[in-house]
Amino acid sequence: MTEAPSPGLREHERELAAILDEAEQRIGELRLELSRREDLSAQHAELDRLDEHLATARVSWSEVRGFFDDVLHQLRGRGNPPAGDEAPGGLRAAGREHDDA
Amino acid sequence: MSETKAPEREPEPTDVRQQARSVTLRSPLERLGLRGRTLDVANWVSVAASIYLLITAVNIIGSGFKTATGDSADGVFAFASNPFVALMIGVLFTALTQSSSTTTSVTVGLVAGGMPIQIAIPMLMGANIGTTLTNTLVSLGMARDRENFRRAFSAATVHDFFNLLAVLIFLPLEMAFGLLQRTSAVMAEWSSGTDGGVVATVFTGIGTVVGAVTKPLSDLVKDSTDSLPDLWQGIVMIVLGISLILWVINLVGRLLKVLMVGRAAAVLHTAIGRGPVTGIGSGAVVTVMVQSSSTTTSLMIPLAGSGVFSLRQIYPFTVGANIGTTITALIAAFGFTGVEAEAALQAAYVHMMFNVYATLLIFGLPFLRVLPVRGAEWLGRVASVNKLWAAAWVLGVFVAIPLTLIFVTAVL
Numbered sequence: 470m471t472e473a474p475s476p477g478l479r480e481h482e483r484e485l486a487a488i489l490d491e492a493e494q495r496i497g498e499l500r501l502e503l504s505r506r507e508d509l510s511a512q513h514a515e516l517d518r519l520d521e522h523l524a525t526a527r528v529s530w531s532e533v534r535g536f537f538d539d540v541l542h543q544l545r546g547r548g549n550p551p552a553g554d555e556a557p558g559g560l561r562a563a564g565r566e567h568d569d570a
Numbered sequence: 571m572s573e574t575k576a577p578e579r580e581p582e583p584t585d586v587r588q589q590a591r592s593v594t595l596r597s598p599l600e601r602l603g604l605r606g607r608t609l610d611v612a613n614w615v616s617v618a619a620s621i622y623l624l625i626t627a628v629n630i631i632g633s634g635f636k637t638a639t640g641d642s643a644d645g646v647f648a649f650a651s652n653p654f655v656a657l658m659i660g661v662l663f664t665a666l667t668q669s670s671s672t673t674t675s676v677t678v679g680l681v682a683g684g685m686p687i688q689i690a691i692p693m694l695m696g697a698n699i700g701t702t703l704t705n706t707l708v709s710l711g712m713a714r715d716r717e718n719f720r721r722a723f724s725a726a727t728v729h730d731f732f733n734l735l736a737v738l739i740f741l742p743l744e745m746a747f748g749l750l751q752r753t754s755a756v757m758a759e760w761s762s763g764t765d766g767g768v769v770a771t772v773f774t775g776i777g778t779v780v781g782a783v784t785k786p787l788s789d790l791v792k793d794s795t796d797s798l799p800d801l802w803q804g805i806v807m808i809v810l811g812i813s814l815i816l817w818v819i820n821l822v823g824r825l826l827k828v829l830m831v832g833r834a835a836a837v838l839h840t841a842i843g844r845g846p847v848t849g850i851g852s853g854a855v856v857t858v859m860v861q862s863s864s865t866t867t868s869l870m871i872p873l874a875g876s877g878v879f880s881l882r883q884i885y886p887f888t889v890g891a892n893i894g895t896t897i898t899a900l901i902a903a904f905g906f907t908g909v910e911a912e913a914a915l916q917a918a919y920v921h922m923m924f925n926v927y928a929t930l931l932i933f934g935l936p937f938l939r940v941l942p943v944r945g946a947e948w949l950g951r952v953a954s955v956n957k958l959w960a961a962a963w964v965l966g967v968f969v970a971i972p973l974t975l976i977f978v979t980a981v982l
Binding site (some may be wrong): 502508509511512513515516517518520521522523524525526527529532533536537539540543563 | 831843958
């Protein structure tokens with residue numbers, strides 16, 4: 470048989486639980502802030518390379534053609550490749566790139 | 571750029587970003603062997619020369635249109651008196667040239683040459699839709715990775731949805747009340763002529779100086795085609811003007827990218843972490859710097875695709891690009907004087923006010939503001955699963971629907 474905790478001890482436990490809750494909340498907020506700062510930092514890092522991004526900010530017609538080639542393949546029922554599994558601009562573009570290499 | 575995005579995922583390098591590292595901005599003048607300070611000076615001189623040529627080209631178009639049509643300018647564009655056809659002409663022309671600045675500049679020239687403003691207004695709206703094709707095509711290049719493609723296609727089509735929604739709201743309003751026509755007429759009257767106050771005096775002064783400088787070249791083109799019959803002379807002048815604008819817009823865009831990249835980066839660095847209004851402002855400022863909304867909106871595609879920037883950050887920036895690009899038509903309008911100047915300015919103001927009104931209304935009303943984002947998120951999701959959706963969107967919005975509408979109207 471265990472003795473029931475005294476009212477003073479119970480009060481102490483409640484205080485500890487409250488401190489823990491507050492600490493967890495603070496940790497959550499800190500994690501969120503940290504994540505926000507990491508995002509900001511990543512964004513600033515990308516903007517530091519703006520000249521590279523500006524240089525590539527244009528339509529690549531070979532990729533557009535590759536995309537529509539894939540769609541045509543899909544329409545003709547030669548396969549239904551889900552987006553995400555192909556090389557840039559699609560399977561044909563990938564083939565061409567290999568050929569070029 | 572608006573507030574920081576909610577943490578989605580850890581940004582991860584993509585092939586597109588790796589590819590970007592291997593490419594750097596180069597001025598076309600580097601081919602001439604110019605380097606350092608000399609290259610900088612040559613770049614700026616070329617920008618000034620390009621703007622001179624742009625204004626002259628618009629002037630040539632206006633003059634050519636007047637020569638070709640005589641007093642029957644209204645009749646030439648009778649086929650476009652249906653606002654939907656005029657809208658689709660704007661969409662198609664811009665999609666073909668990949669430049670809304672070209673469409674708006676040409677339209678300014680045509681209006682100065684006598685094309686009715688009622689026809690020009692839907693064309694200018696169409697330019698807004700047509701220009702969204704460029705960044706949508708850029709996003710197709712990211713189709714290799716499903717998640718990257720979902721984000722990139724959403725970031726591209728949020729521009730499409732915003733501009734479509736803007737036309738959906740403002741074209742009927744224009745047809746019913748002539749909202750843009752009235753506003754732009756008041757603004758043009760206020761900023762041109764000799765009795766409109768300080769602004770009119772300044773604008774007229776600029777117009778007179780610019781007109782005096784560009785007139786000799788414009789007259790030279792007209793004189794050198796004088797042996798042709800009026801109709802053909804006008805057509806040749808218009809074709810020459812459009813070709814010149816296309817070349818100049820392309821050249822000035824490449825030069826300004828090189829010259830403005832540092833300043834543009836500073837603007838964007840400042841805008842990160844702030845609200846959507848700053849995002850709109852930065853989009854407008856960067857677009858004015860590079861003189862191309864296609865460039866600024868395409869710039870965002872790899873950044874959105876890789877997950878570094880969220881759709882909600884890209885959205886206001888894109889909307890700002892709409893406003894920034896209207897400066898080109900305004901510059902082009904300075905190539906005229908007198909009554910022509912007032913007409914040209916009115917066309918330029920139409921484009922500007924359409925984008926300002928659209929931003930105020932759609933961004934000002936929360937229930938409208940979310941629609942382009944929801945539309946883009948949905949389209950990005952379905953297109954990433956099945957690329958047919960993306961193909962249908964591109965071909966449908968930018969090719970099939972415009973051509974069908976023009977064809978049906980022409981036949982019926």
